[in-house]
Amino acid sequence: MKDIGNLLKLNKKIIWTQHDEWAFTGGCHYTSGCVGYLNNCRECIQLNPKIWPLAELTYLEKAIHYSNHLELVSPSKWLAQKAKNSPLFKNTKIHVISNSLENEWFNSYNKWEIRKKYGISSDCFVVGFGADSISEKRKGITYLIEAFDLLMENEDWKLAFESKKIILSFFGNYSGSNRSIEKYANHLGSFSNDKEIAEIYQMMDIFVIPSMEDNLPNTMLESMASKTPVLGFPIGGIVETIRHNENGFLADSISSSSLAEQLYRIWKDLAFCSQVGESAYQYAREKFSMDNQALAYNDIFVSVSRYNQVNSNLEKLTKEKLNLQWKVVSDKLKAAYLNHIKSLSWKSGFLNLLFYSRFISDFIQSYIKKK
Known part of the structure; x- marks a missing residue:
């Protein structure tokens, strides 16, 4: 997710082929009918929220790094529609291109x-x-x-x-x-x-x-x-x-x-x-011939190339807009985490911070590198 965000900061258009529902959920590859992804994957039915609100935080982290500069490809109309229904991709352009066989x-x-x-x-x-x-x-x-x-x-x-x-x-x-x-x-x-x-x-x-x-x-x-x-x-x-x-x-x-x-x-x-x-x-x-699939992708890549030429002068504006979007969602991420910590006992809260805090993690990584 972070790599996708870094590419988008460079104003790169990304074509992302989906093979399951992971891209727009808090971690599920298939949701089994759950619609939690329509509401930030809060209170995931598969996880114990008292330990760690992993699904919600993963979802919010995706919201930080994604933008409308993504375009999706789905092999089926079913998956394309589910992606379109999700808050993360509701304004995203989605193409349907079948898989192919050699x-x-x-x-x-x-x-x-x-x-x-x-x-x-x-x-x-x-x-x-x-x-x-x-x-x-x-x-x-x-x-x-x-x-x-x-x-x-x-x-x-x-x-x-x-x-x-x-x-x-x-x-x-x-x-x-x-x-x-x-x-x-x-x-x-x-x-x-x-x-x-x-x-x-x-x-x-x-x-x-x-x-x-x-x-x-x-x-x-x-x-x-x-x-x-x-x-x-x-x-x-x-x-x-x-x-x-x-x-x-x-x-x-x-x-x-x-x-x-x-x-x-x-x-x-x-x-x-x-x-x-x-x-x-x-x-x-x-x-399902490879020729069909290649021609369909070629049409997308050509249109994206033209898009980049026309919009190159908007690069600075796009970056500013993306940075603002990342800040807004990042604040939501921090707030969700702090609310989680407040709901825990002091002992659980301390352990949670110890093992999951990005500050602690970064400190440990820098210490290892020095060693």
Whole structure:
């Protein structure tokens, strides 16, 4: 945040691409429905304010360093709108530019050879899931497991699952200690090689993204580019990208029952599922090419260059205005901190000052440097 402020003091225009909500909150990358960021993140529900009002002070520090010389890029309309609603970016220009995929993602591999490598039969219905961290609640694997619980009440599905004609496979970082997941799913591992990940997508029939919040998940783009259709909840960048029954599938609501209903319907019509996968592939090629992304960014950079030429004579005025803004918000920051100290016992207040005071911190740093 301080580096951004220093660049703005030099009258530099900054183009900042957002990938989550961190830029306009007191620390959350995703807010889980909390709207505290609309009011300076006061009294954060995740932190103990008696220890340290970290969220509010972090938020105010952002307010000190940001200015209208920032321009944002968001990969989804959903994230762009949330940023626009925030007090920090309400007067900021925001562009929507989708993420892109390297051309190699659109390579085709032999589906049956890949399945053979993983010990999966050619006539098996493979349901897939993947995330950087499987245990992250926001990614919603709990909904997928609950959907399987419901589907196991159907005799046809249960028989197919028990005879290994239906399997659930997932990849990503996983501790290997969740019994509710392991009763249905097998962990393929965690991969960093793009070719290996692309092969995994292509051996699947359907890739499920039961996220409760998401910007424009790369797993969705990668799966579509691999001709494997995606099933997700109608949220964020997912509902902006997937056209139900055309280039993917959407559950009716954020619920395990809705997910189960769609999974059963897809399983019963694999030919249609494959057709949707082809459409997903074509859509990904057209929408998520690197050329599209590069041209969109080029348009922004050119316009910013012209802006800087026209406004170079206003540099001094801009600096004075920014310095005034920083002083106003800095005073608010100090006041918030002092109010916090007053609310504590003398012992807690002393310890708080000792460990968090910038004066003490600067003194210690200068002492270390001298040593």
